[in-house]
Amino acid sequence: MFRFLARRSLGAIVILILISAITFFLFFALPAEPARLACGKNCDPTSLAMINKNLGLDQPVPVQYWKFMVGIFAGRDFAVGHCDAPCFGYSFVSQEPVWGTIVDRFPTTLSLALGGAAVFLVCGIGIGMIAAWRRGTWIDKFFSSLSLLGASMQIYFVGVLALAWFVSGLGIMDQPAYYPFTDNPAKWFSGMLLPWVVLSLIFMANYSRMTRSQMVEQLQEDHVRTARAKGLSSRTVFFRYAWRGAIAPIITIFGIDLGSLLGGAMVTEYTFTLHGIGRLAVESVQLTDLPMLMGVMLVSSAAIVVFNILVDAAYAFIDPRVRLA
Structure with missing residues (x-):
């Protein structure tokens, strides 16, 4: 029974990683710009660039995904402060954890x-x-x-x-x-x-x-x-x-x-x-x-x-x- 549960648990981890990767990379295939949503209506280029940097959106997508996965297990530092594990980041809209x-x-x-x-x-x-x-x-x-x-x-x-x-x-x-x-x-x-x-x-x-x-x-x-x-x-x-x-x-x-x-x-x-x-x-x-x-x-x-x-x-x-x- 222990071997069965261990094997299924490992398989579950692989499935969850695949789901997270597919969801993450498909998101960036959308034409929407998340930082602009967080910036609001009266958004200038300087504010937009700052929000991109604070949210980590100025980095390559693979790097963003790696930091996201690491943050789940080890926490992560953002411009707004440290996010303890399990850290899924901050909302683009509400800025809440x-x-x-x-x-x-x-x-x-x-x-x-x-x-x-x-x-x-x-x-x-x-x-x-x-x-x-x-x-x-x-x-x-x-x-x-x-x-x-x-x-x-x-x-x-x-x-x-x-x-x-x-x-x-x-x-x-x-x-x-x-x-x-x-x-x-x-x-x-x-x-x-x-x-x-x-x-x-x-x-x-x-x-x-x-x-x-x-x-x-x-x-x-x-x-x-x-x-x-x-x-x-x-x-x-x-x-x-x-x-x-x-x-x-x-x-x-x-x-x-x-x-x-x-x-x-x-x-x-x-x-x-x-x-x-x-x-x-x-x-x-x-x-x-x-x-x-x-x-x-x-x-x-x-x-x-x-x-x-x-x-x-x-x-x-x-x-x-x-x-x-």
Whole structure:
């Protein structure tokens, strides 16, 4: 297990380096001039040259990239002061440290991702198991149709309708907003409830359909038939044998989805005006803010890569047929 994790970790580092290099060099292929954005409207050549020097934009692109990567691990000196590791530089637009901005925004994304994941995982798997247990009945057909309808929906459509009905119209739910959990848990819950529900409706459909199909497939396997032939109860066969074989593909998708949500649920955050990592990524692209864009990209990529490693490692404990070479 240790060798497997070490090998995957090294591979993850290589992937993150490639992502950072591609993002960095593609940025400088754009016709925009970052220093002019930081300089403002009344910008003269002297001020522009000073900003280029302060931000390190007067150096060759490979040198800028090397200093950026070194700054992540060892810190970096700028004209405005020293940036401690992990240093992703200073924003071209706000002149604020990138890492500090990401740390400030991350609790919002973390609350959205973990809360929404808990809802759609429990509800999606539960609905899928009920549909598989009652396969062929009206319950199965009802949940299958409901899942198909949910999979066809989009967050920006369902979210706007939910805001209009439950917040503006009926007034039974609070306006979505993030409040620190440590300050007021009740307000944190009420402010994130509607985004959780809308986010879970979209993801829940996929998990219920996958759970049902995997359970139906597992119930036809030879080891399940053998367990039935031994006289075990249907409940024992369903939960102990079929469920264990069906959970592995579900965990794979869950690891990818959770990593993506932690990297920033852009559409959800924009729909509900939540200032998280996803909204920060969109803003950095719109403002051509390279340091902020690089920081968000690396944090998002790291979340996806780490959760993929954890999912692969979990296979050995969930499914005995899986062996890590």
